Amino acid sequence: xxxxxxxxxxxxxxxxxxxxxxxxxxxxxxxxxxxxxxxxxxxxxxxxxxxxxxxxxxxxxxxxxxxxxxxxxxxxxxxxxxxxxxxxxxxxxxxxxxxxxxxxxxxxxxxxxxxxxxxxxxxxxxxxxxxxxxxxxxxxxxxxxxxxxxxxxxxxxxxxxxxxxxxxxxxxxxxxxxxxxxxxxxxxxxxxxxxxxxxxxxxxxxxxxxxxxxxxxxxxxxxxxxxxxxxxxxxxxxxxxxxxxxxxxxxxxxxxxxxxxxxxxxxxxxxxxxxxxxxxxxxxxxxxxxxxxxxxxxxxxxxxxxxxxxxxxxxxxxxxxxxxxxxxxxxxxxxxxxxxxxxxxxxxxxxxxxxxxxxxxxxxxxxxxxxxxxxxxxxxxxxxxxxxxxxxxxxxxxxxxxxxxxxxxxxxxxxx
Amino acid sequence: xxxxxxxxxxxxxxxxxxxxxxxxxxxxxxxxxxxxxxxxxxxxxxxxxxxxxxxxxxxxxxxxxxxxxxxxxxxxxxxxxxxxxxxxxxxxxxxxxxxxxxxxxxxxxxxxxxxxxxxxxxxxxxxxxxxxxxxxxxxxxxxxxxxxxxxxxxxxxxxxxxxxxxxxxxxxxxxxxxxxxxxxxxxxxxxxxxxxxxxxxxxxxxxxxxxxxxxxxxxxxxxxxxxxxxxxxxxxxxxxxxxxxxxxxxxxxxxxxxxxxxxxxxxxxxxxxxxxxxxxxxxxxxxxxxxxxxxxxxxxxxxxxxxxxxxxxxxxxxxxxxxxxxxxxxxxxxxxxxxxxxxxxxxxxxxxxxxxxxxxxxxxxxxxxxxxxxxxxxxxxxxxxxxxxxxxxxxxxxxxxxxxxxxxxxxxxxxx
Numbered sequence: 001x002x003x004x005x006x007x008x009x010x011x012x013x014x015x016x017x018x019x020x021x022x023x024x025x026x027x028x029x030x031x032x033x034x035x036x037x038x039x040x041x042x043x044x045x046x047x048x049x050x051x052x053x054x055x056x057x058x059x060x061x062x063x064x065x066x067x068x069x070x071x072x073x074x075x076x077x078x079x080x081x082x083x084x085x086x087x088x089x090x091x092x093x094x095x096x097x098x099x100x101x102x103x104x105x106x107x108x109x110x111x112x113x114x115x116x117x118x119x120x121x122x123x124x125x126x127x128x129x130x131x132x133x134x135x136x137x138x139x140x141x142x143x144x145x146x147x148x149x150x151x152x153x154x155x156x157x158x159x160x161x162x163x164x165x166x167x168x169x170x171x172x173x174x175x176x177x178x179x180x181x182x183x184x185x186x187x188x189x190x191x192x193x194x195x196x197x198x199x200x201x202x203x204x205x206x207x208x209x210x211x212x213x214x215x216x217x218x219x220x221x222x223x224x225x226x227x228x229x230x231x232x233x234x235x236x237x238x239x240x241x242x243x244x245x246x247x248x249x250x251x252x253x254x255x256x257x258x259x260x261x262x263x264x265x266x267x268x269x270x271x272x273x274x275x276x277x278x279x280x281x282x283x284x285x286x287x288x289x290x291x292x293x294x295x296x297x298x299x300x301x302x303x304x305x306x307x308x309x310x311x312x313x314x315x316x317x318x319x320x321x322x323x324x325x326x327x328x329x330x331x332x333x334x335x336x337x338x339x340x341x342x343x344x345x346x347x348x349x350x351x352x353x354x355x356x357x358x359x360x361x362x363x364x365x366x367x368x369x370x371x372x373x374x375x376x377x378x379x380x381x382x383x384x385x386x387x388x389x390x391x392x393x394x395x396x397x398x399x400x401x402x403x404x405x406x407x408x409x410x411x412x413x414x415x416x
Numbered sequence: 417x418x419x420x421x422x423x424x425x426x427x428x429x430x431x432x433x434x435x436x437x438x439x440x441x442x443x444x445x446x447x448x449x450x451x452x453x454x455x456x457x458x459x460x461x462x463x464x465x466x467x468x469x470x471x472x473x474x475x476x477x478x479x480x481x482x483x484x485x486x487x488x489x490x491x492x493x494x495x496x497x498x499x500x501x502x503x504x505x506x507x508x509x510x511x512x513x514x515x516x517x518x519x520x521x522x523x524x525x526x527x528x529x530x531x532x533x534x535x536x537x538x539x540x541x542x543x544x545x546x547x548x549x550x551x552x553x554x555x556x557x558x559x560x561x562x563x564x565x566x567x568x569x570x571x572x573x574x575x576x577x578x579x580x581x582x583x584x585x586x587x588x589x590x591x592x593x594x595x596x597x598x599x600x601x602x603x604x605x606x607x608x609x610x611x612x613x614x615x616x617x618x619x620x621x622x623x624x625x626x627x628x629x630x631x632x633x634x635x636x637x638x639x640x641x642x643x644x645x646x647x648x649x650x651x652x653x654x655x656x657x658x659x660x661x662x663x664x665x666x667x668x669x670x671x672x673x674x675x676x677x678x679x680x681x682x683x684x685x686x687x688x689x690x691x692x693x694x695x696x697x698x699x700x701x702x703x704x705x706x707x708x709x710x711x712x713x714x715x716x717x718x719x720x721x722x723x724x725x726x727x728x729x730x731x732x733x734x735x736x737x738x739x740x741x742x743x744x745x746x747x748x749x750x751x752x753x754x755x756x757x758x759x760x761x762x763x764x765x766x767x768x769x770x771x772x773x774x775x776x777x778x779x780x781x782x783x784x785x786x787x788x789x790x791x792x793x794x795x796x797x798x799x800x801x802x803x804x805x806x807x808x809x810x811x812x813x814x815x816x817x818x819x820x821x822x823x824x825x826x827x828x829x830x831x832x
Contacts, residue, residue, distance in 0.1 A: 068761065339484065
């Protein structure tokens, strides 16, 4: 297993090969990227990022947060962007351009136009994303300088700089580079994600950009992205908080000459590869989880589709369950409590609970087990919880981070 | 203002007089209580509590958690208790008797019968409540000894012992004793509550017992209790976690000879008094909130009834908002984010946000204000947030605790 695909929850794929180790750079053919320092972050770290395809045939799809308080760039992208043919993406970190009103919308549009000029495409083909503090106007002088500098710095190996420039409270880089052997030929896929807090199971709550040199229609981009989001960023929770700014974009330059036709074996294999990348990136976001020590996975079976979803999220978002995960405490009573909270008026409930394969609760009642063995089993980096509800058929999983002192420190001291 | 009614969110009432200061004891006429040490808590603190009315005419009402994983005593009370004429209540702390199956139910029934014998009433007139660890069988030998000892210790001034014996992670006592001047005469009301964690806005998530020597029908008990719960325990959140065991019981002995008739001025005045007591007790639970430093109140206006409720709970349960409250950080962007998360697909949303009366966001966009003055304003014990949504008519409030290091410490180290 490669260093990138590190989680036991992402199955290795024979046709997917990681390109190099950490630190290696290089985008798929037809893409250039850059990340520069524009002075938006007090730390002086990179904070303006740009990615652009040189191919006029580039296709794409984009998905955004469902929040009712969407940031200006999200509103702009939804209203003024050709989501099926995004050629360039401009991103800033350090300021979310959210709750900034009409002036914020104008600023997002100015960013779009600056990036269009810097990359030589029509503004409607430029997506914009901002992440950082809410409710503070964008310092447009710095944005102008930053986007121009990023345009000049665009390079085929600019993915690491890009990745650095989109981060905020991230403790480590979240970046993938793989080669995918398809029946019709070999393609490359790269991806850069950011996110550590304000991560909710309800879709992304982060930024993630995926590039491939495969050739495919915008409809295929939409199909692959929406299926993969459902199985990755839609299934994670750091703190149950839906962000104002979540954006996920897939771009296909077509520069490899390998065409991925609808309903082909190529499409299936490429989908598997993007799925693995996005699941691993999502797990890295959970692992980063603003000071997280351990990652949990809750798998709920039985009942109906709505119920298993609600129960899985109730467990994953429970601060009591999360604190127990942090403390390596196999406190399954809190799992039972979180399940019950999500299924009001259903008592008594004949549920089974297993932790790391050990049955601790059967038909709603405790099962005698070795607490020391179980305590040792939950002390690892990844802990698995299984809940079986009465009935069968439906199934839902959610990945979640723990709740520890570092989360409190980061979020009690992170400045407005 | 008396020491008990300490919050600015509970308006003083001219016809309600607090009886004595902290440490003073004494129940309304017709009640006796006790709290003893039975060895359920490793600390050796009191852990079995009993309260009983000597009046055969005692009336009552009881309300329970809506959880789908209700503890055995809750199931027992719902199935085998005359909720309109509860004469005695037996409680243990240190063990929730939850997720304990049929044997747990039998144990709860044995507790009911033991308390019936100890107090001389029919078992169906005894309510049972247990609080503590989930999924561990009740040590019945200790329960038997404890209930018998409590029966012998019953005393008119046993309310403080009772109050101590129902506590778990509580940092301080939550107990009220007031005299209420009604048009028809003077009555006494006492109350004892416990709760610090697993506190959700969805009803009680705690134990609270209220006694009065007023004479009233079971229907009046039900009316007063349900209205007061709606305005108190239904409006608080420590961690958004609905417990398996929440129980609130109001008992009226009638021993004062003052009759409270339906729809009378007496009923209104007594309701105001119980409302004030239960609101203050609910605020004390939030204040205790497993290590909480500050209490927040979010008031949401506008929209419709369902929306304001959902938005208020989204803000109150947001770990980001709670961590900012802990850090005395007037980070209103997190309020905007939590509102947006509760109103998907409604962007752009013209919402106003005020913190401690300072308008920080108007029509969805930031308002320039003095950040230093605001930071000073949110450093107190109680912080008020107001959210105005488009439209008008509905209004909802939720009280919530902050999220700090102490919460993590308590919940990462609290043993299964």
